[in-house]
Amino acid sequence: MRHPQMVAGVTAGALLCLAACSGQGPGGPAASPGPSTSSASGSASGPVTPAPASPSGAPAQGSASVTGTLAEGLKSPWGVAALPDGDLLVSSRDETTLTRVDAETGKLTPVGRVGGASPDGEGGLMGLALSPSYAKDQQVYAYFTTASDNRIARMRYDDKRPPGQQLGAPDTVFKGIPKGVTHNGGRIAFGPDKMLYAGTGETGERGLSQDPKSLAGKILRMTPDGQPVHGNPSADSVVYSLGHRNVQGLAWDADRRLWAAEFGQDTWDELNLIEPGRNYGWPTVEGKGGKEGFVDPVAQWRTSEASPSGIAFAEGSVWVAGLRGERLWRVPLAGAKPVAAPQAFLTEKYGRLRTVLAVGGDQLLLVTSETDSRGTPEPGDDRVLKVTVK
Numbered sequence: 001m002r003h004p005q006m007v008a009g010v011t012a013g014a015l016l017c018l019a020a021c022s023g024q025g026p027g028g029p030a031a032s033p034g035p036s037t038s039s040a041s042g043s044a045s046g047p048v049t050p051a052p053a054s055p056s057g058a059p060a061q062g063s064a065s066v067t068g069t070l071a072e073g074l075k076s077p078w079g080v081a082a083l084p085d086g087d088l089l090v091s092s093r094d095e096t097t098l099t100r101v102d103a104e105t106g107k108l109t110p111v112g113r114v115g116g117a118s119p120d121g122e123g124g125l126m127g128l129a130l131s132p133s134y135a136k137d138q139q140v141y142a143y144f145t146t147a148s149d150n151r152i153a154r155m156r157y158d159d160k161r162p163p164g165q166q167l168g169a170p171d172t173v174f175k176g177i178p179k180g181v182t183h184n185g186g187r188i189a190f191g192p193d194k195m196l197y198a199g200t201g202e203t204g205e206r207g208l209s210q211d212p213k214s215l216a217g218k219i220l221r222m223t224p225d226g227q228p229v230h231g232n233p234s235a236d237s238v239v240y241s242l243g244h245r246n247v248q249g250l251a252w253d254a255d256r257r258l259w260a261a262e263f264g265q266d267t268w269d270e271l272n273l274i275e276p277g278r279n280y281g282w283p284t285v286e287g288k289g290g291k292e293g294f295v296d297p298v299a300q301w302r303t304s305e306a307s308p309s310g311i312a313f314a315e316g317s318v319w320v321a322g323l324r325g326e327r328l329w330r331v332p333l334a335g336a337k338p339v340a341a342p343q344a345f346l347t348e349k350y351g352r353l354r355t356v357l358a359v360g361g362d363q364l365l366l367v368t369s370e371t372d373s374r375g376t377p378e379p380g381d382d383r384v385l386k387v388t389v390k
Helices: 206-210
Strands: 064-071 077-082 088-092 097-101 108-113 125-130 139-145 150-156 171-177 188-190 196-199 219-222 239-241 247-252 258-262 268-274 299-302 308-314 317-322 328-334 343-345 353-358 363-368 384-389
Touching (some): 064 363, 077 353, 077 363, 097 125, 125 196, 139 188, 171 196, 171 219, 188 247, 196 247, 258 308, 308 363, 317 353
Parallel strands (some): 077 125
Antiparallel strands (some): 064 384, 077 088, 088 097, 139 150, 150 171, 219 239, 353 363
């Protein structure tokens, strides 16, 4: 039974387990979020070379405690982006709207509705990311479902306009990502190389994950204008890695390695270390299969204990938000390898956990997901929780 109120200082006991989500394997490209200025079509360099591994890893045992509630009353929250002043933009998957959350008071201000976004099953308005040059252009990127596909568009955010009318018309930068009632992926993020990355799902058509010509079941890498990047596995393609089932978590560690979480089917969810051009196995392999040609996950979990959505890197660990598992997982790292089995915190206390955001030092923000079609909302849902970790 989840806790009906957010109580300061709550810490759940650690659960040890295996690790990861659907897709398979280690790898490590160049990445680590950070603003960019380049948007030249197809003219970017290849992935940033990962920095040398940190000399010491995270401690084997960590902790996570909820220290308060920043905001409540959100509806089907999915994507989150932190504005330069610390306020948040939060997407509503089912209402296809953006809401601003005040970082000090938690006040909710309507921003506007994303034109063309159409909720359908697990689709709707999903991932958010700020332009690498947001200070100059005020562009917000969004991944969303339309009547025909999943796509990525950018919109100008003008907070000087009246509430609810602050969002400009979508300018589509990339379209044609297959859509389905399930498995639409949806997470987007800018890497340290100033390129845009997107996690997609295979829409329930398993064979698409292994089709290099399909955009489904992939991690994509493109310029801010939606063009293929020189240095991608194929010069004329945005496909960065393949063999994924449904990628909803993207994050970079301190050494600029890209990590991704994805949903398994019946057995294993996965946390993968992503390398360009590598194949993460779905649907041939689910979890650690040890099969030639496929990359095994760094960590894996039973699907009942995770169903991983958003991930973040903080205090030397990857933190994974679990939906069905209703818990926050910690994977402590030394370079690209875990130093201990994953630990679970906040288990079944706050409901389904959709998105986790690192906001500096030992602080995370955690977004619950009870007001979507699979949750059991209580008064105040959904919430943004403040979490201190180590």
